[in-house]
Amino acid sequence: xxxxxxxxxxxxxxxxxxxxxxxxxxxxxxxxxxxxxxxxxxxxxxxxxxxxxxxxxxxxxxxxxxxxxxxxxxxxxxxxxxxxxxxxxxxxxxxxxxxxxxxxxxxxxxxxxxxxxxxxxxxxxxxxxxxxxxxxxxxxxxxxxxxxxxxxxxxxxxxxxxxxxxxxxxxxxxxxxxxxxxxxxxxxxxxxxxxxxxxxxxxxxxxxxxxxxxxxxxxxxxxxxxxxxxxxxxxxxxxxxxxxxxxxxxxxxxxxxxxxxxxxxxxxxxxxxxxxxxxxxxxxxxxxxxxxxxxxxxxxxxxxxxxxxxxxxxxxxxxxxxxxxxxxxxxxxxxxxxxxxxxxxxxxxxxxxxxxxxxxxxxxxxxxxxxxxxxxxxxxxxxxxxxxxxxxxxxxxxxxxxxxxxxxxxxxxxxxxxxxxxxxxxxxxxxxxxxxxxxxxxxxxxxxxxxxxxxxxxxxxxxxxxxxxxxxxxxxxxxxxxxxxxxxxxxxxxxxxxxxxxxxxxxxxxxxxxxxxxxxxxxxxxxxxxxxxxxxxxxxxxxxxxxxxxxxxxxxxxxxxxxxxxxxxxxxxxxxxxxxxxxxxxxxxxxxxxxx
Numbered sequence: 001x002x003x004x005x006x007x008x009x010x011x012x013x014x015x016x017x018x019x020x021x022x023x024x025x026x027x028x029x030x031x032x033x034x035x036x037x038x039x040x041x042x043x044x045x046x047x048x049x050x051x052x053x054x055x056x057x058x059x060x061x062x063x064x065x066x067x068x069x070x071x072x073x074x075x076x077x078x079x080x081x082x083x084x085x086x087x088x089x090x091x092x093x094x095x096x097x098x099x100x101x102x103x104x105x106x107x108x109x110x111x112x113x114x115x116x117x118x119x120x121x122x123x124x125x126x127x128x129x130x131x132x133x134x135x136x137x138x139x140x141x142x143x144x145x146x147x148x149x150x151x152x153x154x155x156x157x158x159x160x161x162x163x164x165x166x167x168x169x170x171x172x173x174x175x176x177x178x179x180x181x182x183x184x185x186x187x188x189x190x191x192x193x194x195x196x197x198x199x200x201x202x203x204x205x206x207x208x209x210x211x212x213x214x215x216x217x218x219x220x221x222x223x224x225x226x227x228x229x230x231x232x233x234x235x236x237x238x239x240x241x242x243x244x245x246x247x248x249x250x251x252x253x254x255x256x257x258x259x260x261x262x263x264x265x266x267x268x269x270x271x272x273x274x275x276x277x278x279x280x281x282x283x284x285x286x287x288x289x290x291x292x293x294x295x296x297x298x299x300x301x302x303x304x305x306x307x308x309x310x311x312x313x314x315x316x317x318x319x320x321x322x323x324x325x326x327x328x329x330x331x332x333x334x335x336x337x338x339x340x341x342x343x344x345x346x347x348x349x350x351x352x353x354x355x356x357x358x359x360x361x362x363x364x365x366x367x368x369x370x371x372x373x374x375x376x377x378x379x380x381x382x383x384x385x386x387x388x389x390x391x392x393x394x395x396x397x398x399x400x401x402x403x404x405x406x407x408x409x410x411x412x413x414x415x416x417x418x419x420x421x422x423x424x425x426x427x428x429x430x431x432x433x434x435x436x437x438x439x440x441x442x443x444x445x446x447x448x449x450x451x452x453x454x455x456x457x458x459x460x461x462x463x464x465x466x467x468x469x470x471x472x473x474x475x476x477x478x479x480x481x482x483x484x485x486x487x488x489x490x491x492x493x494x495x496x497x498x499x500x501x502x503x504x505x506x507x508x509x510x511x512x513x514x515x516x517x518x519x520x521x522x523x524x525x526x527x528x529x530x531x532x533x534x535x536x537x538x539x540x541x542x543x544x545x546x547x548x549x550x551x552x553x554x555x556x557x558x559x560x561x562x563x564x565x566x567x568x569x570x571x572x573x574x575x576x577x578x579x580x581x582x583x584x585x586x587x588x589x590x591x592x593x594x595x596x
Contacts (some may be wrong), residue, residue: 002377003027011064011071012051013044014074021209024404027383029373031366031396033382037570046347048075050099057086073129095379098332100325100346109361130282130298130331135271140166140262147257152202154211160252164240165255171239173272175255177338179267180230180233182259193223197249207421215246221371223249232256279305282327288459296323322361327350328349329368340376346381362396383527385570407486414477414489416461421491421556423458433458440467442495444502444595445519471596481569490569491553493578498524498550499541499595500581505531524551542577549574 004026009015014596026032049082061069076085084093144164148155440449455465464470477492507514521527582590
């Protein structure tokens with residue numbers, strides 16, 4: 001197996017000239033999962049690879065670090081000890097690189113209505129140009145009589161292979177892999193191999209069957225020492241496994257004759273055959289994904305092969321993402337040849353798929369990579385902010401996955417915290433216990449509970465049945481987070497944020513009666529709206545904005561499920577917002593009094 005052991009991105013997007021090099025172990029033909037928090041620079045790395053062109057690194061102005069296109073930008077990597085670099089002047093990286101990202105964008109449609117126009121907008125998925133240029137149909141000028149003339153006196157043994165070889169797209173479509181071997185038979189040495197066999201065959205007498213029967217396999221001993229002949233024979237035998245040694249040579253003789261006498265036409269026919277096979281497989285794969293009901297299929301338009309997607313509103317996000325990935329993989333597959341070295345980067349493709357679509361796309365990806373791994377060296381790279389150690393986002397075989405962390409340390413969900421959130425919605429748990437969990441642990445309350453025995457029987461952390469122990473845990477985790485630590489429980493932080501906001505608002509209410517109503521009101525949003533009606537003023541927007549974190553994070557269906565939204569905590573902006581509501585500074589950490 002080959003390895004990429006370092007990636008260095010210089011002056012591209014979020015990376016300048018410091019903290020821009022990553023020591024990794026990206027292994028060929030494995031699913032390499034590169035984990036880093038949001039905002040770390042995963043998309044910057046993807047942009048760098050996506051900017052690789054055949055002769056240089058081609059960046060748009062906005063792709064340079066801080067938008068400064070006067071900077072010297074580069075992408076470097078080390079594979080098996082060898083260093084390769086690309087700049088705007090040259091590209092020495094010997095890989096075909098493909099990047100897969102979200103294709104969703106906002107589309108405005110204007111209608112001219114005389115003196116004024118009306119513009120409406122909708123989310124759309126841009127047309128997918130699968131192939132820019134469709135090869136023209138080509139008929140190979142096969143003439144058995146013309147070929148027989150070059151064979152000699154016993155040319156009667158030559159079979160007519162036009163239909164099964166030169167009119168068959170299945171045989172033709174990968175013939176380009178043999179161009180180099182076929183070209184080698186233009187040399188005198190290799191033509192002599194062929195002529196020696198012809199001389200041996202043409203001295204034989206009798207009818208066709210007698211001549212064929214008299215051909216000895218030793219006639220082919222000399223030519224079989226040539227690796228190019230063996231490569232061509234292997235290709236023929238794979239399609240026609242029942243052929244004899246003599247049959248294979250007679251097929252080979254005609255293929256190489258056509259190649260040398262009608263090379264341009266043959267190559268054009270091979271391109272067309274490859275296109276027809278690709279289009280057939282492409283449409284078949286879309287059909288397997290159940291997309292025909294939306295009329296999503298490839299179409300030939302203006303010399304290109306195009307896929308039109310419907311409006312985003314007419315197709316689910318999950319189906320859109322599955323289709324986009326599978327269509328892109330089909331396109332990539334058509335561009336990879338035997339012996340290539342390839343990098344396929346998928347930027348957060350799987351992070352927000354539901355379980356059904358997650359399984360479908362990863363199965364499809366796995367099958368595609370298995371096929372490609374047989375013919376080339378391939379590095380599949382998945383960029384994600386969700387670690388497979390803690391999230392069930394990946395269903396690949398563990399032996400096939402290779403997880404690499406671009407940033408040391410990751411937020412680590414606490415299993416006991418997740419169990420608590422699951423029990424909160426468990427219908428088998430007594431309502432009184434669930435209400436106490438909700439009221440005293442997950443929302444602000446001045447009171448306390450002691451349900452240690454109940455927690456023990458439910459398989460929860462016993463000491464958390466005491467309010468003080470639980471609240472101290474979430475305070476400790478929040479201090480870790482706000483201090484810049486990485487080993488914190490995100491669910492605890494989200495819970496602390498919710499309780500802190502509720503406490504701030506509770507303390508603003510003027511009377512005990514109003515405070516009691518506030519405590520008894522379900523849902524934080526409803527509590528805030530009640531407080532605004534009492535106070536007669538609007539509460540800070542930040543209280544509502546952070547709801548996207550503290551609300552969604554509080555509901556888990558089972559322990560192995562996840563809420564990717566909690567990883568928005570990795571955003572510097574979100575962290576600053578949370579510091580603000582806690583009045584947190586480097587010298588003033590939060591205490592239990594901030595939430596109780």
